[in-house]
Amino acid sequence: MIKLVISGGDSFTYGAELADDHHAGLPRPSEVSWANLVANKLDTKHINTSESGRSNDFIVRQVINTIYEALQHDYNSDEIFVQIMWTFNSR
Numbered sequence: 716m717i718k719l720v721i722s723g724g725d726s727f728t729y730g731a732e733l734a735d736d737h738h739a740g741l742p743r744p745s746e747v748s749w750a751n752l753v754a755n756k757l758d759t760k761h762i763n764t765s766e767s768g769r770s771n772d773f774i775v776r777q778v779i780n781t782i783y784e785a786l787q788h789d790y791n792s793d794e795i796f797v798q799i800m801w802t803f804n805s806r
Contacts, residue, residue: 716794717757717759717794717795717796718759718760718790718794718795719759719760719761719762719785719790719794719795719796720750720753720754720757720759720760720761720762720795720796720797720798721761721762721764721778721781721782721785721795721796721797721798722744722750722751722753722754722761722762722763722764722765722797722798722799723764723765723774723775723777723778723781723797723798723799723800724750724765724769724774724799724800724801724802725765725766725767725768725769725774725800725802725806726765726766726767726768727748727749727800728744728748728749728750728763728765728799728800729744729745729748729763729765729766729767730744730745730746730747730748730749730750730751731745731767733745733747733748734747735747744763744765748763749800750763750765750798750800751763753798757796759796762781762785764777764778764780764781765777765800768806769802769806770802770806771801771802771804771806774799774801774802775799778797778799782795782797
């Protein structure tokens with residue numbers, strides 16, 4: 716059973732420029748981002764590690780660190796669902 720969703724990516728995963736952005740930058744990822752919609756569909760806790768303009772190296776490091784932290788806080792590997800949207804190769 717999935718108990719935690721971890722998302723990684725850039726502005727698309729973060730949800731920049733969506734309805735709850737308010738054109739000033741989000742203090743937290745958008746509630747209507749694709750990543751959050753998937754987590755809501757699975758009805759589970761969600762950690763979105765994404766940030767706008769970040770590289771693929773950043774994305775993978777953030778996700779791996781978050782998985783490691785989750786495993787240290789009573790989650791088992793089979794309870795964690797990871798979803799990633801990679802950015803451009805040139806980043």
